[in-house]
Amino acid sequence: MKPRLVELLRCPGCGAALTCFSFEERPDAAGLAQGGEAYGTEIESGLLACQGCDLAFPIIEEVPRVIRNAFEEYADWFKEQSPRITAIDGLGAVSQKIGSVDSSRFDKRSNESFSLQWEKYQYGDKTWFKSDLDQRRDEFLDAVQLSADELDGKLVLDAGCGNGRLTASVTRYGAEVIGMDLSRSVVRAHKMRDEHAGENAPRLHFVQGNVMEPPFAPETFDHEHTSGVLHHTPSTERSLDSFLTLVKPGGRVYVQLYRTREPWIGIPNAIIRACTSRLPLNLLFNVLYFLAPLHRWLVLIVAKLRGETSPIADTSRREQAISLFDNYSPRYQYRYTPAQMEKLFTERGLKNVRDVTFENEARHMVAFVGDK
Ligand SMILES: C[S@@+](CC[C@H](N)C(=O)[O-])C[C@H]1O[C@@H](n2cnc3c(N)ncnc32)[C@H](O)[C@@H]1O
Structure with missing residues (x-):
């Protein structure tokens, strides 16, 4: 991960800023040339310690794992790194802490199920029977109803980014993009970023995070996208609420959910x-x-x-x-009609709300955009 990400990340437990302790890092000349110091280093492994509570989050294989139960999920890593962690002043207690996991916000089966699903996936496959390389990438602008110019220079979140292929393609519009997913899919997505984003790779970031306890401060992003995700969480409504806090006033929000079937x-x-x-x-x-x-x-x-x-x-x-x-496989799979989805948007005060579902996915999905 780039130091740039440290500026943006927050503790999912208490919302405080995180301090980064880098254990291994390497220079990234392309990142430095493009964005200066904040993009000029790739932190390969390290620890993000919360400045407000006792939680700490590992950076493993260059990807920050900013989930509340990180200590449990990465117990082996914490054990292995224990001498390094205890040597950091004031951090001795971290390796003893386990973030309490609230099952109304964190579904372990989702994490494991999607991790396995994306392990079986091979880059080059079609995702949801559509090619990522052209069809989904080209559909993106129509989906979010923004032009390439409107994305240029903006910070965009793709929540529940899955294989990260679509996330990567958005960087070609000049946006800085963060792909966040609850599963470990973000590790492979990060490994493939040079191949998928080419010269834009330094401005493409991946984070393991939970949309119900997002590891970002409110109003961080200019625009947000989430496709096929919120209905897989314990509560679509609460996920939508936390997703909406992350976008700036005036920002565009795209949400795609499962449609109620006959x-x-x-x-x-x-x-x-x-x-x-x-x-x-x-x-x-x-x-x-x-x-x-x-x-x-x-x-x-x-x-x-x-x-x-x-x-x-x-x-x-x-x-x-x-x-x-x-x-x-997923434990949660809520479904919505277009009218229900419109209500979800309007009762949260979103403006210019409209149905943007593509004809080629209207049997299974319903998608809306709105402005905060
Ligand atoms: C059906 S896939 C969609 C992936 C991608 N958005 C796409 O359109 O190809 C759903 C994704 O949501 C992720 N997910 C499920 N619950 C999540 C949560 N609470 N926070 C973040 N991601 C979550 C899963 O790990 C999975 O990768």
């Missing part, structure tokens, strides 16, 4: 999920991988009956299994 598909889906979202993750993935050809066949038959073509025809069995896993 009962003939919605009810069986809910019944099947009641079972599958409790199964061990690896077992579930293997079962879905086994069943993927059967599912593909059913989807193609339904598409034929509707006189449509389905993008599933051009995807691999693994991509199909990932998409099935995305549906059947």
Whole structure:
């Protein structure tokens, strides 16, 4: 991570600023040339200690892990680094602290399920049956209803960035972009940033963080984007509230959620999920991988009956299994009609609220933009 990120990060527990103790770092000449000192170093490993409470967050494989339960999730790292940590003045107690985890804000299964899902993903795959390299990237401006000029020089958050491929592509509009995700997907996304963002890579950052306890100060971002994320948290409404605090007044907000499906598909889906979202993750993935050809066949038959073509025809069995896993594994999967989503936006005081759902995803998703 770049020192620049330290300026922006806050403790998800108490909101205070963080002090960075760098254990290993290397110079980044391209970052220095582009943005000066704040971008000129890559901190490879270290610790972010809260200035307000006793929580501390590791920087591992160059990615800050700013989640309240970091001590638990990265117990091995804390153990290994214990001599270094205890040697830092005033930090002796840190290695003893465990951030208390509130299950109404942090869902462990989500973290583990999406971490596994993005491990199975391979860069070059289609994400949600769309190519990241052109289709999703090109759709981004239409989705957020901003021009490239309006993004130039702005700070943008992509909350729940998943594989980070779309996040990276936004840097080509001149924006500085932060991709945040609860899962460990951010590690691979960070490793791929040079390949995905090219010369803009120094202004692309990834953070492990929870949108329900975001590791940023209020009104940090010029614009915000979140696709397919908030409905996977314990409360879409509370996630939306904390997501909205992060954007500056006047900033554009894009939110995409799952759409309420027709009962003939919605009810069986809910019944099947009641079972599958409790199964061990690896077992579930293997079962879905086994069943993927059967599912593909059913989807193609339904598409034929509707006189449509389905993008599933051009995807691999693994991509199909990932998409099935995305549906059947997460514990939370709330769904909304356009009217409900509009209400979510208007009752929070957003202005210029409009439905921006693409035709090619309107069966499954609903997307709105608004201005804070
Ligand atoms: C369906 S994926 C969407 C990924 C990406 N936005 C996209 O459009 O391709 C949902 C993502 O939300 C992330 N997520 C779930 N709960 C989260 C939370 N509380 N905070 C941040 N990210 C979360 C998951 O880890 C996962 O990567």
